[in-house]
Amino acid sequence: MADDPSSKRHAEGAPEQAPDQAIAFTAHDHRQCQARILARAEAHCASGGLRLTPVRRQTLEILLEAHRAMGAYEVLERLADHGFGSQPPVAYRALDFLVEAGCAHRVRRVNGYTACMHPGERHDPVLLICEGCGMVAESPSGGARRAVGQAAVPLEFQLEGVNIEGVGMCPACLADDGEGIGDGKGAPRSKDAGGGR
Amino acid sequence: MADDPSSKRHAEGAPEQAPDQAIAFTAHDHRQCQARILARAEAHCASGGLRLTPVRRQTLEILLEAHRAMGAYEVLERLADHGFGSQPPVAYRALDFLVEAGCAHRVRRVNGYTACMHPGERHDPVLLICEGCGMVAESPSGGARRAVGQAAVPLEFQLEGVNIEGVGMCPACLADDGEGIGDGKGAPRSKDAGGGR
């Protein structure tokens, strides 16, 4: 990890470090990012009368550890490590709550969940999933959402929700491939890549 | 089935009955629709050197029976009824082939598969899934696809594929609700709704 791009990250005092929506693929102080989102989520739940109980909060913290999608069973294992129940419903319930509350997104493509970078703001982001490292970035794009809405109109379909996901390669993985670490098709990189880069 | 809206369907001789993309939610002669798509898929496979073997063809026919998403195990059961193997890989392999060949789509939202209405034409349709009856319509929308592409650009993300899905209510289910058959939130209607309407 000595050559980790996160060495490029900004100093702690840096103000707005990166455009929020692209943060997953951008060098940033992940500790700070993590804390900021958690605080926002807490505020959102408090103001909305949503109970961010210990399991739920811990679940969110687990999701916030990295900008990637985590499976429910991976979350469950971590919850058990923290002393919570170890049966699937424990994780699924907490994850469902977070999604419902607008604090997490479900990543259908990989049957996983990822923390929302804009807790509480009703939005339907484009989720960009890197096939190299598993990171997930959230891109605002009212554009895509609007286009789906428009696609529904001529069919007289009453749209209630959308899932918009893209798969491909993030800039860091592309750079790695270019450096000859991969062969251009390269095997997926470490699935447990750490926090921000 | 006596009050099936498909009674409204066009007469057999009707020429181009409905805009292709909206066909799932539109009154049409489904037998003809089914046959047309199957023929197109056969032609596409033939011209591309893709082997549409008996299981694969049967699988496509099963998907074509209705404009909805079918689970792999449901397909598997039908395949077994037709004398094919009854172990999961039988269905998954055939379904994977069809998706790969551009003759079917995977519907991530419901872990299902649905026949493609434009076999062989490389496209990333918006899949509109009715929560009332389970029907799935394919809407062209280069617009949404383009918007996702644009969302990826500022993140320097190299987009390789997309899943764009919308859930909501189809016109027929909306009409049913309006007629007082439902309560406005109504339980999902029969999951095994027949072919076209």
Next chain:
DNA sequence: GTATGAATGTGATAATATCACAAGCAGGAA
């Protein structure tokens, strides 16, 4: 006809998700 690779059949198992019910806990009403 025989070698070859693709496709299929089959048993086993992995990964994901839900159900049902008991127990605990927070808040308000009596």
Next chain:
DNA sequence: TTCCTGCTTGTGATATTATCACATTCATAC
């Protein structure tokens, strides 16, 4: 306080979806 109520959590069981490994069959080219 005590009880009631509804939400939340724990737990065992089970359902659903998906993949692996390996033997066999089949189509095709040689």
